[in-house]
Amino acid sequence: MLKSFRLFKLLRPSLPRTRVPSWRAQHTHAPESAKPLYECIPPWWGRFTYLLVGADLVVTAAACELTWSHWTVWEDGDGKEAAGRYVARPWYIRGGFALGQLFLGVAVASLLLGGRSRLVRRLWILPPLPAPALDQTGKDARRLRIQSMHHFRRQGKEYPLRHCMLKRGVDEKEMLIHVADVRGRFWVGLEGASINGEKLPVWKARDAIYTSWYGEEKGRKLRAEEKWKSGPVLKNA
Secondary structure: OHHHHHHHHHOOOOOOOOOOOOOOOEEEEOOOOOOOOEEOOOOHHHHOHHHHHHHHHHHHHHHHHHHHHHOEEEEOOOOOOOOOEEEEOOHHHHHHHHHHHHHHHHHHHHHHHHHHOOEEEEEEEEOOOOOOOEOOOOOEOOEEEEEEOOOOOOEEEEEEHHHEEEEEOOOOOEEEEEEOOOOOOEEEEOOOOEEOOEEOOHHHHHHHHHHHHHOHHHHHHHHHHHHHHOOHHHHOO
8 A cells, every 4th residue: 555655656747848749649559560568467556546536536425415414513502491402513614624525535536547547557669650760860769659547458648769768666666757748757567567478577577678768788777877776875875
């Protein structure tokens, strides 16, 4: 459960936004012949998000109704004939508290749905659309297709790979993808993941993704920097 809440914190927007409107929201289908680089079953809360959201809304509605209809205060009688009794609190107190409960319930539901949209189910690294591996500016023209929990079959969103950055997550079992002009970060879990159709241990999966993404030389350099940053000095700090 702690790890699930930690994911929400990681998926919050953190990079400055850069305007790249031409590719920001390209919903595409992967070719049938394209094998995903990465494939993994998402965490439990991502698979049951709609049930959790439904339960959250039911609890929120019940709490609001209970507050509005049954939040009372004891009122003493006049001491002669009328005994004391419970009466409803002022409407503005009940209404304010019920609105707070409603806001909290909607915020939790939004957080669950937003976090679900950032859980990566599959990744494809595809060749550029005409065909050299580099475009006219000499930059990498390959495409990254990300399939989140909100996509079905081979659907996904496509971005130029050069506008995407791959980083280590909070531990060695996860990675994060930053995309320019896209709020938040995409979460890639490595435990139990299949790389190019083969299930690999966490460290081999990480190495294979780095190599496919950046190439052998740069991937090796980034892996070495990552190991250095996550070594005993940092862990004991």
